[in-house]
Amino acid sequence: xxxxxxxxxxxxxxxxxxxxxxxxxxxxxxxxxxxxxxxxxxxxxxxxxxxxxxxxxxxxxxxxxxxxxxxxxxxxxxxxxxxxxxxxxxxxxxxxxxxxxxxxxxxxxxxxxxxxxxxxxxxxxxxxxxxxxxxxxxxxxxxxxxxxxxxxxxxxxxxxxxxxxxxxxxxxxxxxxxxxxxxxxxxxxxxxxxxxxxxxxxxxxxxxxxxxxxxxxxxxxxxxxxxxxxxxxxxxxxxxxxxxxxxxxxxxxxxxxxxxxxxxxxxxxxxxxxxxxxxxxxxxxxxxxxxxxxxxxxxxxxxxxxxxxxxxxxxxxxxxxxxxxxxxxxxxxxxxxxxxxxxxxxxxxxxxxxxxxxxxxxxxxxxxxxxxxxxxxxxxxxxxxxxxxx
Ligand code: ADP
Ligand code: MG
Numbered sequence: 001x002x003x004x005x006x007x008x009x010x011x012x013x014x015x016x017x018x019x020x021x022x023x024x025x026x027x028x029x030x031x032x033x034x035x036x037x038x039x040x041x042x043x044x045x046x047x048x049x050x051x052x053x054x055x056x057x058x059x060x061x062x063x064x065x066x067x068x069x070x071x072x073x074x075x076x077x078x079x080x081x082x083x084x085x086x087x088x089x090x091x092x093x094x095x096x097x098x099x100x101x102x103x104x105x106x107x108x109x110x111x112x113x114x115x116x117x118x119x120x121x122x123x124x125x126x127x128x129x130x131x132x133x134x135x136x137x138x139x140x141x142x143x144x145x146x147x148x149x150x151x152x153x154x155x156x157x158x159x160x161x162x163x164x165x166x167x168x169x170x171x172x173x174x175x176x177x178x179x180x181x182x183x184x185x186x187x188x189x190x191x192x193x194x195x196x197x198x199x200x201x202x203x204x205x206x207x208x209x210x211x212x213x214x215x216x217x218x219x220x221x222x223x224x225x226x227x228x229x230x231x232x233x234x235x236x237x238x239x240x241x242x243x244x245x246x247x248x249x250x251x252x253x254x255x256x257x258x259x260x261x262x263x264x265x266x267x268x269x270x271x272x273x274x275x276x277x278x279x280x281x282x283x284x285x286x287x288x289x290x291x292x293x294x295x296x297x298x299x300x301x302x303x304x305x306x307x308x309x310x311x312x313x314x315x316x317x318x319x320x321x322x323x324x325x326x327x328x329x330x331x332x333x334x335x336x337x338x339x340x341x342x343x344x345x346x347x348x349x350x351x352x353x354x355x356x357x358x359x360x361x362x363x364x365x366x367x368x369x370x371x372x373x374x375x376x377x378x379x380x381x382x383x384x385x386x387x388x389x390x
Contacts, residue, residue: 001024001025001026001027001028001029001047001061001062001156001157001189002019002024002025002059002060002061002189002191003023003024003025003059003060004021004022004023004024004044004057004058004059004158005022005055005057005058005059005060006021006022006057006058007020007021007022007044007047007054007057007058007059008021008051008054008055008056008057009043009047009054009055010055011067016213017040017043017213018040018043018044018054018213019028019040019212019213019214019215020057020214021040021044021057021180021214021215021263023208023215023218025189025191027156027187027189028187028188028189029104029188029189029190029205029206030183030188030203030204030205031190031191031192031193031204031205031206031207031208032192032193032194032199032200032201032203032204032206032207032208033045033191033192033193033194033198033200033207033208033210034193034194034195034196034197034199034207034208034209034210034236035195035209035210035211035236036195036210036236037195038212039210039211039212039213040210040212040213040214041157041161041193041195041210042161042193043124044191044193045159045161045193046193046245047059048061048066048078048157048159049065049071049074049075049078049080049159050066050071050074050075053067053176057229060084061074061077063183064290065140070252075154076100076104076153077155077157078157078158078159079150079151079152079155079158079159079188080150080156080159080160080161081143081146081147081149081150081158081159081160081161081163082146082160082161082162082163083161083162083164083165083166084238085134085142085145085146085161085198086146086168087134087141087142087145087146087149088134089133089134089135090133091123091133091134091268092130092131092133093119093129093130093131093132093133093134093137093145093359094112094115094116094119094130094131094360095115095147095202096134096145096151097110097115097118097145097152098111098112098114098115098134098152099149099152100149100152101114101115101152101153104153110303114152115130115148115152116130118148118149118151118152119144119145119148119309121141121148121151121182122144122145122147122148122178122182123144123178124141124144124145124148124271129141138171139166139167139168140167140171140172140174140175143163143164143166143167143175146163147163147179147182148347151186151188155188156188157188157190157191158188158189158190158191158192159190159191160190160191160192160193161193162193162194163175163192163197164176164179164194164199165194165195165196172199176202176203177213179203179214180202180203189322193329197236197237197238197244198244198357200221201221201224201225201244201247201248202221204221205220206218206219206220206221206222207219207221207224209224209233209236209237211230211232211274216230216233216236217229217230217233218225220248220368220373221248222245222248222373223373223374224237224371225237225244225248226245226247226370226373226374227240227370227373227374228241238320241367245366245369246329246330246331246334247329247330247331247332247365248329249330249365249366249369250326250327250328250329251324251326251327251329251330251333251347251357251365252326252327252330252365252379253326253354254338254379255357255361255362255364255365255368255379256280256354256355256356256357256361257344257354257355257356257357257358257361258355258356259278259282259283259284259341259356260274260275260277260278260280260283260284261274261284261285261286261353262274262275262283262284262285262286262296263281263285263286263287263288263313264285264286264287264288264293264312264313264314264315264317265288265312265313265314266312266313266314267311267312267313268301268304268311268313268316271283271296271301271313272297272298272301272302272304275298275301276298281297281298281299282295282296282297282298282299283295283296284346284353284356285317286302286353289355290351290352291351291353292321292346292348292353293319294317294318294319294320294321295317295318295319295320295344296313296316296317296318297318300316300318306390320340320342320346322336322337322339322340322342322345322346323345323346323347324336324345324346324347324348325347325348325349325350326347326348326349326354328347330365330366332360333345333357333362333378334359334362337359337362343354343358343359344357344358345357357380364384365379367382367384368382370385371384
């Protein structure tokens, strides 16, 4: 969708803002450009809508060299959101949002209807906010209007230059969540600039990590965090990259431990035998509908009636209803364990109990996924070296 081919931008004073940049952004993909201030992110963006012309190299949009497209025509196909928002102070929120449709000569009613629809989409009730002026909005609300305005003419491409940089962290997280929801419905091709690695990781399908004017690594968030390509990237993503990686690594089936499963109505004898067969000190307890009930320990049952003629698991089982769906991020698993003060959590596929994640398994999953990304193989193919206590 957007392709950079050996793009360089140098200024008259000799500053090379962007140096021989080549990468491609697929249609519907959200790519974050992340790097410290002055590394060439904004320059990269502005070359896409021809606010800045490259010194050499080519940029293609849908296969067409953009230097052959009239800049005004080009910008109609590209929504642009910047940190300063740039709303017109003397125009209402609705009119601000309808800016591009107005410019395109849409009939007034159609433009206003479209603007109202978009305000709704970004979480601003048009009947409440439509007639306000920008200075009657909070910073977060102004950013929402900025996003709505950029989307008004339904451009296939969005350029977003630190759009959420000026709001406080809580609002910022809200805006990120909303934007992800929006993007999952709209599938725009997005270039999103940020200097915040957390934001880059959270939003990006892929991340371009910028050094000075150059892309040091261009890959998925998980790979950038798990296998930084250069010492520079490693330093930029931070010494807590392992922790950050937890949030971009999903629970997979192969990560799970499979303790024996017993049912509430099983007799004590049957349950004890089941655990003994697996040499397991505990079992997961499901109810008659195979829903998670909790767990029972072998020690609790030992000494009780082993013939199984009296008593069922029901009287001895402990409740534990911490569960997550398959595919949830490992970070959520870890935080659920802490929240429930639990040594394991159940992992379900829809309604179906699949197995459990323990701290040890979680750690293994992280090691496995890191090794898999580094070696470009699947997690199941990774052989972990483990140290076993004698
Ligand atoms: P970022 O957005 O990553 O902070 P920019 O793309 O704005 O970085 O700038 C990249 C580099 O180009 C910086 O060193 C900046 O000072 C320089 N630069 C930007 N605009 C100009 C200009 N008009 N003349 C000279 N240097 C510039
Ligand atoms: Mg910038």
